[in-house]
Amino acid sequence: MDTLLAFFHQHTELIYIVILSIFLGVEVISRVPSVLHTPLMSGANAIHGVVIIGAIIVMGKAEPDNIPALIIGFLAVILGTINVVGGFVVTDRMLEMFKGKKK
Amino acid sequence: MIGSSILSIIYLVGSVTFILGLKMLSRPDTARKGNLVAAAGMLLAILGTIFLYRVNGEPLHNLGWIFAALAIGSIAGVSAARKVKMTAMPEMVSLFNGMGGACAALISIIEFAHYPLMDGMVVIMLLSLVIGAVSCAGSIIAYGKLAGKIKDFSFNGQHIVNLLILGAIVILSVLLFTGLSSAAVTALFYTICALSLVYGVLFVLPIGGADMPVVISLLNSFTGVAAACGGFLYDNPVMLTGGILVGSAGTILTILMCNAMNRSLKNVLIGSFGGATAAAGGG
Numbered sequence: 170m171d172t173l174l175a176f177f178h179q180h181t182e183l184i185y186i187v188i189l190s191i192f193l194g195v196e197v198i199s200r201v202p203s204v205l206h207t208p209l210m211s212g213a214n215a216i217h218g219v220v221i222i223g224a225i226i227v228m229g230k231a232e233p234d235n236i237p238a239l240i241i242g243f244l245a246v247i248l249g250t251i252n253v254v255g256g257f258v259v260t261d262r263m264l265e266m267f268k269g270k271k272k
Numbered sequence: 273m274i275g276s277s278i279l280s281i282i283y284l285v286g287s288v289t290f291i292l293g294l295k296m297l298s299r300p301d302t303a304r305k306g307n308l309v310a311a312a313g314m315l316l317a318i319l320g321t322i323f324l325y326r327v328n329g330e331p332l333h334n335l336g337w338i339f340a341a342l343a344i345g346s347i348a349g350v351s352a353a354r355k356v357k358m359t360a361m362p363e364m365v366s367l368f369n370g371m372g373g374a375c376a377a378l379i380s381i382i383e384f385a386h387y388p389l390m391d392g393m394v395v396i397m398l399l400s401l402v403i404g405a406v407s408c409a410g411s412i413i414a415y416g417k418l419a420g421k422i423k424d425f426s427f428n429g430q431h432i433v434n435l436l437i438l439g440a441i442v443i444l445s446v447l448l449f450t451g452l453s454s455a456a457v458t459a460l461f462y463t464i465c466a467l468s469l470v471y472g473v474l475f476v477l478p479i480g481g482a483d484m485p486v487v488i489s490l491l492n493s494f495t496g497v498a499a500a501c502g503g504f505l506y507d508n509p510v511m512l513t514g515g516i517l518v519g520s521a522g523t524i525l526t527i528l529m530c531n532a533m534n535r536s537l538k539n540v541l542i543g544s545f546g547g548a549t550a551a552a553g554g555g
Contacts, residue, residue: 176392183503183504183512187516190513190516190517192520194520194521195521197521198294198295201298205299206489208303209297210365210488210489210522212293212307213294213517213518213522214492214518215310215314218372219503219511220498220499220502220515222318222321222511223502223505223506224379225322225325225338226321226506226508227379228334229322229332229333230327231382232333241378242334242382243341246337248372248374248378250348252368252369253345253349254353255352255353256368258349258354259353261304262354262358266358
């Protein structure tokens with residue numbers, strides 16, 4: 170229990186961000202028309218690619234002689250980049266298609 | 273000192289572009305611009321991290337490796353996204369989502385060795401590992417199903433097996449903190465990882481092809497939460513906001529997608545277990 174309280178106290182700001190972001194995420198997209206469901210899913214998919222920042226940090230912290238960490242980190246950065254870059258490009262292509270179709 | 277202040281501002285700008293991007297993506301006339309706004313914010317956040325992030329006052333090492341990985345990933349991502357047929361886009365999104373999940377799980381695997389077990393952060397790492405691995409395995413199965421490479425598969429009592437696996441993951445995670453030897457802890461950690469992958473596969477396998485977009489959306493929000501765990505781990509606000517936004521927006525989107533198909537989420541996830549009953553309860 171003490172550990173839990175200490176954890177809460179130590180990270181109050183982050184916990185605030187989490188709670189407020191949850192409400193924000195719900196509010197921001199709650200009135201989306203159904204044609205945009207798939208592009209929105211794809212756009213959100215690209216946005217959670219921020220996880221790549223964590224991969225870059227892991228990679229940048231690894232000591233040059235820590236081969237396993239370097240290999241796994243290298244893989245993580247590649248996967249994260251594909252997620253981000255591919256995600257945004259695919260979303261753009263989807264929306265391009267919509268533009269041609271609608272009106 | 274100036275560098276880290278600039279980095280904080282970059283992260284703030286990044287978080288705002290993600291919010292704006294999602295907001296604009298939910299309206300037809302601004303959707304395309306919204307995607308670009310979020311992409312610009314992401315680029316800024318990535319470049320800022322590479323050049324301005326400091327670990328105990330030191331800049332990041334291995335920049336050559338990082339840029340090589342970024343180049344490989346960009347080329348692979350762009351060519352995959354350009355080549356994919358319009359009709360095959362949902363499965364491409366699923367594949368990308370799986371890679372994001374894998375990325376989150378890999379981060380946990382590396383960082384796990386660096387933290388003492390009694391640190392609260394280990395719980396966050398476990399969360400990121402389990403969610404990331406489930407999302408990764410599930411997304412790959414979802415991709416395979418939509419691409420017609422994997423057939424629907426279910427057996428009697430599958431939901432019980434799934435619950436047992438989930439229970440095992442929780443129990444093993446608690447066991448981690450009971451003061452075992454470090455070799456046992458490592459073994460347990462990888463067992464949890466493997467079980468999470470199996471759970472991801474079994475979770476998606478029985479769900480019908482028509483419901484796949486809903487499942488992909490759900491896994492998408494899972495990966496968002498895993499990314500947010502990374503944000504906690506590194507005290508990184510842009511990862512936290514980006515991840516949680518996708519987590520909550522993705523969950524709502526999943527429910528909206530179900531509503532659009534006149535079904536409930538429960539129906540999609542549980543109704544499909546045990547074949548015949550699912551067909552009956554489908555409407």
